[in-house]
Amino acid sequence: MQPEPDLAALFSGGGSSPSGTPSLPPGAKLAAMPTRPQGGRRRSLFVADDDPGILKVAEVLLGRFYEVTAFSSGEAALAAIEAGARPDVLLSDQRMGALSGTDLIAKVSELLPSTVCAIMTGYGEIREIITGISKGQIHLYISKPWQPGELVQMIRLCFQHRDLLQENRVASGEAEEQGDVLTEIRGDLTGVNRDFFLLHQKARATLIATARVLGTLLSGNGGHYHDNHADAVARISVAVADAIGYRGEARTEIELAALLHDIGKAELREEIRVADPETLRGAALSEYESHVARGVAMLQRINRFGRVWEIVSQHHEQGDGTGFPNRLPLRLILREAQIISLADAYHNLTSRLSPAEWAKRKAGIDLPRSLMDIAERQQQAAPWFATHAHLYDPIVYRAFLDVAASGKVPGFKMIVE
Incomplete structure (x- = not known):
């Protein structure tokens, strides 16, 4: 190598x-x-x-x-x-x-x-x-x-x-050869199972890497955050999922959904994509809210993403029935979607650029952030979460606050009184 x-x-x-x-x-x-x-x-x-x-x-x-x-x-x-x-x-x-x-x-x-x-x-x-x-x-x-x-x-x-692709091809060829031999002699399948397990793990890693590129693509071109929005939401979501006890494929689905939750924004006009949703009204707000359905349609066309589309479809729902697109009550909102909703809200409150900062970003001007500024915005977000606890499943909300208080996730630190 x-x-x-x-x-x-x-x-x-x-x-x-x-x-x-x-x-x-x-x-x-x-x-x-x-x-x-x-x-x-x-x-x-x-x-x-x-x-x-x-x-x-x-x-x-x-x-x-x-x-x-x-x-x-x-x-x-x-x-x-x-x-x-x-x-x-x-x-x-x-x-x-x-x-x-x-x-x-x-x-x-x-x-x-x-x-x-x-x-x-x-x-x-x-x-x-x-x-x-x-x-x-x-x-x-x-x-x-x-x-x-x-x-x-x-x-x-x-x-x-490229090295990984070559290793996959070699492993696939070896697994196929072993499969042919074992079919003929009906021998021990342990070696083949091991090879296919390794292939599955590599395929999973490739799938997550692809989702990360897609999410980063939107974050990079949207440019309306201080750092990579999709990656930040995914890091927080996975940490909360771990705290709750998600494992295996269920954990992977949360990570993929977090990376791809905004994929539908690719089809929005730039002025809608980068706008603060709180400032939108009428047709502009409807266009913004359509990014959920657009993203779901994209993901449904990709078989490898399984039920990820279902999680993405609910990440803007709110427990009081005022969310979108379906105004679901709390009892019908997936916990996985609630995890992503909390992570998304946190990053919006702590990292979203102001209109003046966005103008500088588009002009190619660097936007350095001090540790004091980061800490200040993190604590300014705390009151919002304190007053919105009723929108979330108590298990999800408690795990989110515990992970935030621990400071174990880079860029995710908050104490809610």
Whole structure:
């Protein structure tokens, strides 16, 4: 397996030029790292972007670790692959000439199913990216402008994902061969069961990783939180589920639903998607509330997500019957949905950007947060939860408060009197 870049040894920070092209910090140096896997061949990375600055930074950042080949268009990258090139990983920009990044990746996925594909994109391109992700063509995503360390980490994850795919293929082949032999001799099935268990575990990890990418995609492009909304809601939800005693598939369903609870917002207009729901009225409010039904429809089309859609369908219901879309009473609301509802409310109260902050975020201005600001917003949220306890099942509510008071989940700390 390829030695991985040591992110701690890489320079940190870096910035972006006014045009959004990442730049290296003055005097930045890359750590000396082994660049060849055991077979001696440097692992191949194709980068396609019509911005020469992006290509240069990618070559400087990643050339020490991988065999980087840069292309100024999707057509050029595709021509190289059609001529016989076999990249391990492809990183493509979305907007570049006649052949978009998603179109390039779709073609490459047909020609080279083993190539892991990632995409770089900016605001307003969610729907196109989600289509590629749902088809299993796009494995990872990064939004512009990115920091150098973020790009290095994402590419490292791409190569890790490729290793996992290769291991799955080997394990699948071995399991199939063993299955044929055992069918003939009717021998002990322990080895096959073990192999299929491992495959199941890897498939589960891949499913969660896919859901995390989808959730992150919305958080990154929505941009209306200080940090990743889907990931934060999932971390809190899983911790509360653990405290209640959820295990196995039931726990996984909660994690998936938390990561994907806002997936329907991909179909909303940006001004509705990023608005504070409390400020919406009439048709705008109806459009916002439609994101639940839209998300459920998306998830129902993906068999692997099981009853996750049912949990997502109820995460905006409230115990007094004033929630949406179905105004359910407390006794009919799934506990799993209530867990996500509490986590969602907490992150909205503590991390949502104000209109002024959102304007700065869109302009590319960094929004640093002090520990004092974080602690202040966490405690400002406490009175809301104290006055809304009646909306939730007592078991769920108590577990939520216990986990919040423990401070064991990063970014989740609150004492409710």
